[in-house]
Amino acid sequence: MQEINGIKFHEIKDLIDICDISEITIRRYIKKGKIKARKIKARWLVTEEHFNEFLTGADNISND
DSSP states (O other), rough: OEEEEEEEEEEEEHHHHHHOOOOOHHHHHHHSSSSEEEEETEEEEEEHHHHHHHHHTTGGGGOO
């Protein structure tokens, strides 16, 4: 994990270690929008907040 301007970011390698899933799966989740990520200088970065949303399924809650 790294911190930029007070915001904590995970790289793909961090997510692989934490979730114990493959890099391909992580990249698919990013592409489908299941994990919100930003590409900065050729690296995908996920904020701590967005990673926690992914883990708790908060992005799947509808407000109907």
